[in-house]
Amino acid sequence: MSSDRTRSAILAAAERLYADRGFGDVTLRDIVAEANVNLAAVNYHFGSKDELIAELFVSRSLATNRERLNELKAAEDDGGGRAPIDAILRALVGPTLRGCLGPDREGSTAARFMIRASIESVPPIRRIKNREVDHLRKFIAAMRRAMPGRDDVELYWGLHFALAMSHHTIRERERLTKLSEGKCDLDDVQAIIDRVVSVSVMALTGGEMPAKKAPARPAMPQGRLTRQDL
Amino acid sequence: MSSDRTRSAILAAAERLYADRGFGDVTLRDIVAEANVNLAAVNYHFGSKDELIAELFVSRSLATNRERLNELKAAEDDGGGRAPIDAILRALVGPTLRGCLGPDREGSTAARFMIRASIESVPPIRRIKNREVDHLRKFIAAMRRAMPGRDDVELYWGLHFALAMSHHTIRERERLTKLSEGKCDLDDVQAIIDRVVSVSVMALTGGEMPAKKAPARPAMPQGRLTRQDL
DNA sequence: TTGCAATTCAAACATCTGTATGAAACTATT
DNA sequence: AATAGTTTCATACAGATGTTTGAATTGCAA
Numbered sequence: 001m002s003s004d005r006t007r008s009a010i011l012a013a014a015e016r017l018y019a020d021r022g023f024g025d026v027t028l029r030d031i032v033a034e035a036n037v038n039l040a041a042v043n044y045h046f047g048s049k050d051e052l053i054a055e056l057f058v059s060r061s062l063a064t065n066r067e068r069l070n071e072l073k074a075a076e077d078d079g080g081g082r083a084p085i086d087a088i089l090r091a092l093v094g095p096t097l098r099g100c101l102g103p104d105r106e107g108s109t110a111a112r113f114m115i116r117a118s119i120e121s122v123p124p125i126r127r128i129k130n131r132e133v134d135h136l137r138k139f140i141a142a143m144r145r146a147m148p149g150r151d152d153v154e155l156y157w158g159l160h161f162a163l164a165m166s167h168h169t170i171r172e173r174e175r176l177t178k179l180s181e182g183k184c185d186l187d188d189v190q191a192i193i194d195r196v197v198s199v200s201v202m203a204l205t206g207g208e209m210p211a212k213k214a215p216a217r218p219a220m221p222q223g224r225l226t227r228q229d230l
Numbered sequence: 231m232s233s234d235r236t237r238s239a240i241l242a243a244a245e246r247l248y249a250d251r252g253f254g255d256v257t258l259r260d261i262v263a264e265a266n267v268n269l270a271a272v273n274y275h276f277g278s279k280d281e282l283i284a285e286l287f288v289s290r291s292l293a294t295n296r297e298r299l300n301e302l303k304a305a306e307d308d309g310g311g312r313a314p315i316d317a318i319l320r321a322l323v324g325p326t327l328r329g330c331l332g333p334d335r336e337g338s339t340a341a342r343f344m345i346r347a348s349i350e351s352v353p354p355i356r357r358i359k360n361r362e363v364d365h366l367r368k369f370i371a372a373m374r375r376a377m378p379g380r381d382d383v384e385l386y387w388g389l390h391f392a393l394a395m396s397h398h399t400i401r402e403r404e405r406l407t408k409l410s411e412g413k414c415d416l417d418d419v420q421a422i423i424d425r426v427v428s429v430s431v432m433a434l435t436g437g438e439m440p441a442k443k444a445p446a447r448p449a450m451p452q453g454r455l456t457r458q459d460l
Numbered sequence: 461t462t463g464c465a466a467t468t469c470a471a472a473c474a475t476c477t478g479t480a481t482g483a484a485a486c487t488a489t490t
Numbered sequence: 491a492a493t494a495g496t497t498t499c500a501t502a503c504a505g506a507t508g509t510t511t512g513a514a515t516t517g518c519a520a
Contacts, residue, residue: 006467024353028508038469043509045467121349123254133409140409156410161429164398165391172390179363179370180386199391202436203429236497258478268499273479275497 007045009035012109015056019112023053023122050124057125060114065135067095072142085146085204089197092139092159093166097196100170102189119171147204158204165196237275239265242339245286249342253283253352280354287355290344295365297325302372315376315434319427322369322389323396327426330400332419349401377434388434395426 013035017026028049032039046052071091075083083091099111100118117125136159143155169176169192176184185191243265247256258279262269276282301321305313313321329341330348347355366389373385399406399422406414415421 027506029506038467039508040469040510041467049508119351121351130405130408133405136409153410153413156406156414157425160399160402160406160409160414161395163402164394168394168398169390172393175360175363176386176390178360179366179390180383183383184386184390195387199429199433199436202432206429206432206436257476259476268497269478269501270480270499271497279478 006035006037006041009037010042010045010052011056014052015113016109018053018056018116019109022116023120053122054124054128056113057117057128060110060117061128061132063110064095064099064114068092068135069138071095072139076142082145083142085143086197086201088139088142088146089158089162089200090193093162093196093200094193097166097169097193098189101173101186101192103187115170118167143204150204154204158200161203162196162200165199169196236265236267236271239267240272240275240282241286244282245343246339248283248286248346249339252346253350283352284354284358286343287347287358290340290347291358291362294325294329294344298322298365299368301325302369306372312375313372315373316427316431318369318372318376319388319392319430320423323392323426323430324423327396327399327423328419331403331416331422333417345400345403348397373434380434384434388430391433392426392430395429399426 010031014026014031017030017034028042029039032042042049042052046055068091071094072083072088075087075091078087096114099108100115121129139159140152140155143159144150144152147155169186173186177186240261244256244261247260247264258272259269262272265271272279272282276285298321301324302313302318305317305321308317326344329338330345351359369389370382370385373389374380374382377385399416403416407416
């Protein structure tokens with residue numbers, strides 16, 4: 001049973017190195033050196049390098065998904081089984097954004113690892129991500145309950161855009177900081193969550209979406225768009 | 231000067247293979263086999279593998295950027311130097327979406343290559359992407375002219391979200407199709423552009439954005455949000 | 461203690477990879 | 491035709507990588 005020691009030393013070292021230097025240039029030899037274990041231990045305990053990466057990613061993903069579903073359930077319980085749309089979206093993007101952004105991000109190896117996983121996308125991780133659809137369906141179901149009238153297609157797009165803004169903010173964190181010369185505060189996670197949720201809700205409730213074919217360069221976006229400014 | 235023949239054969243073969251199988255498992259030997267040239271030709275003509283990839287990516291990026299700026303200029307000329315915000319965003323996301331989505335996408339090696347580049351993100355490409363900021367600044371400037379009152383921060387976030395939705399739609403095309411069981415039509419590019427632009431405009435004009443600290447689980451998104459349904 | 465299974469270890473394996481070399485083939489200018 | 495410059499080619503190089511092996515060690519039960 002002392003094998004657990006080696007196993008978790010490998011997991012910890014791998015996560016740390018992948019988080020810091022990316023999947024591209026971290027070798028098994030780097031990992032075992034960091035973990036102070038023998039090279040063969042990785043294959044003995046995990047079978048292969050890919051399975052090690054997969055195990056790392058799966059466990060972190062499950063944690064995030066659990067968090068999401070907990071928040072979703074809490075929101076639904078609050079509303080007697082029917083959570084408001086913004087709470088649902090908050091449960092969807094909150095855990096990821098809170099985990100990967102913020103000032104204490106440097107300290108969290110797990111978060112930095114997940115950012116890497118989101119940026120680099122190696123084969124074993126890609127395979128796992130493809131199974132995430134079932135998890136997302138639960139949010140679609142909740143959204144359906146929150147907006148009974150809406151066409152499903154609109155819900156899919158809304159959820160898709162919410163994830164888009166959330167993930168892209170994590171992925172392109174540095175670029176947004178550089179582009180805005182630091183004026184976009186990437187450390188105020190709560191404000192970012194609010195922003196993403198708010199835009200997503202607008203996407204879901206705002207417009208009757210696309211007129212089948214828009215003119216080449218229409219004057220303004222179509223649909224029932226309410227603009228207070230400008 | 232018959233060297234151009236070899237050079238472009240390598241470029242074409244590399245783009246095709248990278249597009250089909252990704253950067254991860256395409257070797258120089260695969261490329262020269264596909265191109266029917268000698269192995270040493272790559273280093274002779276490009277210096278290194280990374281420089282080959284870089285050249286491929288740079289030329290495709292420049293093409294996209296040119297297209298974007300052309301559309302932007304056309305829109306600004308239409309409005310006498312001041313394009314409406316939706317036209318600006320359309321110029322930003324249109325070229326990429328049109329290039330990477332749509333039914334004829336299978337035929338376009340260039341498009342498939344750019345999708346790969348967006349998904350896998352190898353070092354030489356990452357380096358280049360970091361220099362894209364200057365290009366984006368031109369769009370920020372145009373947006374500033376279109377919405378003189380707005381705080382710059384809002385513009386940055388608006389542009390950021392527009393790119394987020396656009397790129398994420400390209401990246402996660404398959405997943406959205408699977409999640410929606412085909413109900414989201416990823417082939418109607420025009421409708422997608424309209425959708426992305428419309429949501430981006432809402433993000434830019436919709437709400438006075440974030441109240442500094444939202445309660446843990448607020449009832450509804452803050453700011454001046456107008457909801458017609460539910 | 462003995463025996464047995466689980467674990468660790470050093471070393472080797474088997475490729476695969478990008479790159480370099482130096483000779484050969486080609487091209488164009490004189 | 492001769493030469494100089496460019497391009498192609500076969501081959502070798504050097505190193506890295508994930509994986510395997512078989513012996514040594516450890517831990518625990520009988």
